[in-house]
Amino acid sequence: MKTHNYSYHRRIFLKSTCAASLIYSFLPKLASGAETQVIKKTIPSSGEKLSVIGLGTSRTFNINQDAESISPLIEVIQAFFDQGGQLIDSSPMYGNAESVTGSLLNQVKNRQNLFSATKVWIDGKSDGIGQMDRSMQRMGVDHIDLMQIHNLRDWQTHIETLIDWKARGKIRYIGITTSHGRYHQDLQAIMQQHPLDFVQFSYNILDRDAEQYLLPLAQERAIATLINRPFQRGNLFRLVKAKPLPEWASNIDCASWGQFFLKFIASHPAVTCIIPATSKIKHMKDNMAAGYGRLPDEQTRQRMIDYVEAL
Ligand SMILES: NC(=O)c1ccc[n+]([C@@H]2O[C@H](COP(=O)([O-])OP(=O)(O)OC[C@H]3O[C@@H](n4cnc5c(N)ncnc54)[C@H](OP(=O)(O)O)[C@@H]3O)[C@@H](O)[C@H]2O)c1
Numbered sequence: 001m002k003t004h005n006y007s008y009h010r011r012i013f014l015k016s017t018c019a020a021s022l023i024y025s026f027l028p029k030l031a032s033g034a035e036t037q038v039i040k041k042t043i044p045s046s047g048e049k050l051s052v053i054g055l056g057t058s059r060t061f062n063i064n065q066d067a068e069s070i071s072p073l074i075e076v077i078q079a080f081f082d083q084g085g086q087l088i089d090s091s092p093m094y095g096n097a098e099s100v101t102g103s104l105l106n107q108v109k110n111r112q113n114l115f116s117a118t119k120v121w122i123d124g125k126s127d128g129i130g131q132m133d134r135s136m137q138r139m140g141v142d143h144i145d146l147m148q149i150h151n152l153r154d155w156q157t158h159i160e161t162l163i164d165w166k167a168r169g170k171i172r173y174i175g176i177t178t179s180h181g182r183y184h185q186d187l188q189a190i191m192q193q194h195p196l197d198f199v200q201f202s203y204n205i206l207d208r209d210a211e212q213y214l215l216p217l218a219q220e221r222a223i224a225t226l227i228n229r230p231f232q233r234g235n236l237f238r239l240v241k242a243k244p245l246p247e248w249a250s251n252i253d254c255a256s257w258g259q260f261f262l263k264f265i266a267s268h269p270a271v272t273c274i275i276p277a278t279s280k281i282k283h284m285k286d287n288m289a290a291g292y293g294r295l296p297d298e299q300t301r302q303r304m305i306d307y308v309e310a311l
Helices: 006-018 067-082 097-107 125-139 155-167 181-193 214-220 232-239 247-252 257-266 281-289 298-309
Strands: 039-042 049-051 087-089 115-120 144-149 171-177 198-202 224-228
Touching: 067 097, 067 281, 087 224, 097 125, 115 125, 115 155, 125 144, 125 155, 144 155, 144 198, 155 171, 171 224, 181 198, 181 214, 198 214, 214 224, 232 257, 247 298, 257 281, 257 298
Parallel strands: 087 115, 115 144, 144 171, 171 198, 198 224
Antiparallel strands: 039 049
């Protein structure tokens, strides 16, 4: 595999920025009062636009399915759609999360821009098909926009099914996921050889391995990226607890650490959509605000890294 140097990354960065892959199409008000539009990125295999901030469901949506347990999450998911969110990522691995998502989608008012994403996480062709059919029922949808192979599990089997399902219109996009560095080499090989629309992996301001190969490769192969663990499962907030945001964060419309972490990720040109998980309305509004306003340029990205690493 070719090693990309700094100037390569810089070229790619500038090319993508100039190509204006970000488009804007929603008109709420920022906390500052300035009107702006939600940042969308382009899915390379189709040209479809997708809001840059999505929603994860691991742990946060794995709750009891009774009305009392679910009701606090209704305003959380409502805020997601109200602020221009589209992609919700789940998995049969996340306990009740798919069913809870389905129940919430039934109660939310404006889900017309939903982009549903879940995963297959089982061995064998027929068990995979059965699991994916159950996922659709649980999420209450008649098709899944993005079906991903979770953690590369039995991927050689499932990829054939996914290609077939896409051809038959049961899914619109095919993806594969990991959150472990030890799978990165296998993932790169799969990205080189198979017709993937999306790839999902971890990337955040302190875990930047993906910048070396996965993000440039996704860009070269025209594969959209979903970014998991943007907050290191919440650990980043513990690291910056009681630490002030730099005053220059306002230059990129960041009013919180959450927005700072998400805008760092969103500004990478190969990033399509980030999927932070939250069960709290305050955090949901905070995360969605990162999808508005200015994003850092390359120099500011480096400044953000330096600032966080020095804390
Ligand atoms: N292999 C895979 O396919 C794979 C692996 C890992 C993750 N994923 C996907 O990626 C999603 C995201 O990853 P993750 O859930 O592991 O971790 P994460 O999004 O990095 O962190 C989630 C944690 O951050 C907290 N949080 C969220 N927004 C916040 C804010 N604005 N301020 C303060 N705290 C905030 C949440 O707590 P509160 O509820 O209190 O807000 C939660 O504890 C998952 O839910 C899943 O959908 C996929």
